[in-house]
Amino acid sequence: MTKEEFAARVVAQTDRMYRIAYAMLYNDQDCRDAMQESALKAWEKRKSLRQEPYFETWLIRILINECKTILRRRRPQVSLEEIREQCVLPPDPALSIALQRLPERLRLPLVLHAREGMTYDEIARVMHLPQTTIVGRIHRAKKQLRKELTV
Numbered sequence: 001m002t003k004e005e006f007a008a009r010v011v012a013q014t015d016r017m018y019r020i021a022y023a024m025l026y027n028d029q030d031c032r033d034a035m036q037e038s039a040l041k042a043w044e045k046r047k048s049l050r051q052e053p054y055f056e057t058w059l060i061r062i063l064i065n066e067c068k069t070i071l072r073r074r075r076p077q078v079s080l081e082e083i084r085e086q087c088v089l090p091p092d093p094a095l096s097i098a099l100q101r102l103p104e105r106l107r108l109p110l111v112l113h114a115r116e117g118m119t120y121d122e123i124a125r126v127m128h129l130p131q132t133t134i135v136g137r138i139h140r141a142k143k144q145l146r147k148e149l150t151v
Contacts, residue, residue, distance in 0.1 A: 001046060009055055010039050016056075016116055017063050023111040024067040024104065034070055038063040054125070061126045064108070098148045106141035109134050 001009075017038065021031035042062050049058050099107060109127065112118045120138075124131040 001049075001052065006043060006046060010042070010059065013056055013059055017060070019115060020060060020108075020111065021063060021067050023107065023115070024064070025070060026100070030067075030070050034063060034066045038066045041066070057122055057125050060112075061128075064126065094149060095145070098145050101148065102141055102144060106137050106144065109137045110141040110145075113138055 014035070017035050018031055021034045022028075025031050025034065038059065042059050045062075049055060099110075102110070109123050112123045112126065113120070118126070120131050120134050123134045127134065
C-alpha cells in the first residue's frame with residue numbers, strides 16, 4: 001500500500017473514527033489525539049495488516065485501543081457546558097444521557113452497530129470477541145436503554 005493510498009483510506013474513515021472516539025472519550029481534544037495516534041500507529045504497523053480488505057476494521061481496532069490508553073491515563077470527566085459547546089444536541093437528549101450511562105462494554109458494540117452500521121461480524125473482529133458475545137451485549141444494551149428511558 002502506497003503512502004497516498006494509506007492516507008486516502010484513513011481520511012475516508014475520519015468521520016467514523018471521530019464518532020467512535022467520541023463515544024468512548026466525550027472530549028474533542030482527546031478524540032483528535034486518539035485519531036492522530038491511531039493513524040501514526042497504523043502507518044508504522046501497516047505491514048502487520050494481513051488482509052487489505054480489512055483495513056477499516058483494523059484501523060478502528062487501533063483507534064479503540066488508543067482510546068482505552070487515553071482513558072487509563074485519566075478519569076473521564078466532562079461538564080455539560082463542554083458537551084454543549086462541542087457538539088450539536090442529539091435529537092433526543094434523554095437517549096444521549098442514557099447511552100453515556102451504559103458501561104463501555106455494552107455502549108461500544110451498540111454504537112458501532114447502530115450509529116456506524118457495522119455488522120456483528122465486523123464488531124466481533126474489531127473487539128476481538130465472539131460474535132455471540134457481541135449479539136448478547138447489544139441485546140443487553142438495548143434492554144438497559146429501554147428500561148432507563150421508560151422510567
